[in-house]
Amino acid sequence: MTTHLHIDWTSCDGRGLCTELLPGVLDRDDWGYPLARGKSGRERTDVPLRDADREAAHEAVRLCPKLALSLWDGEKPEPGRRRPGQ
Numbered sequence: 001m002t003t004h005l006h007i008d009w010t011s012c013d014g015r016g017l018c019t020e021l022l023p024g025v026l027d028r029d030d031w032g033y034p035l036a037r038g039k040s041g042r043e044r045t046d047v048p049l050r051d052a053d054r055e056a057a058h059e060a061v062r063l064c065p066k067l068a069l070s071l072w073d074g075e076k077p078e079p080g081r082r083r084p085g086q
């Protein structure tokens with residue numbers, strides 16, 4: 001099962017901490033908001049992760065000052081709902 005990193009742009013302040021922690025996964029747009037590298041559509045903000053990127057993704061979720069990041073596996077959770085421990 002693939003873990004995904006969800007980016008909530010409505011909460012993000014675009015300062016880019018997550019892009020520093022996940023440089024191979026995330027890039028910044030012209031305004032500083034994180035975007036998935038090489039993805040389009042839904043995968044720009046629901047980013048599938050490689051196993052090697054999971055630890056850094058957990059760190060990004062933990063350190064995001066705006067609580068704009070979450071992780072999910074399997075079916076996408078309903079908007080606005082975080083799973084315990086994420």
Ligand code: SF4
Pocket residue numbers: 007011012013014015016017018019032033034063064065066067068069
């Ligand atoms: S760490 Fe959080 S607030 Fe900062 S750019 Fe990433 S998602 Fe946005």
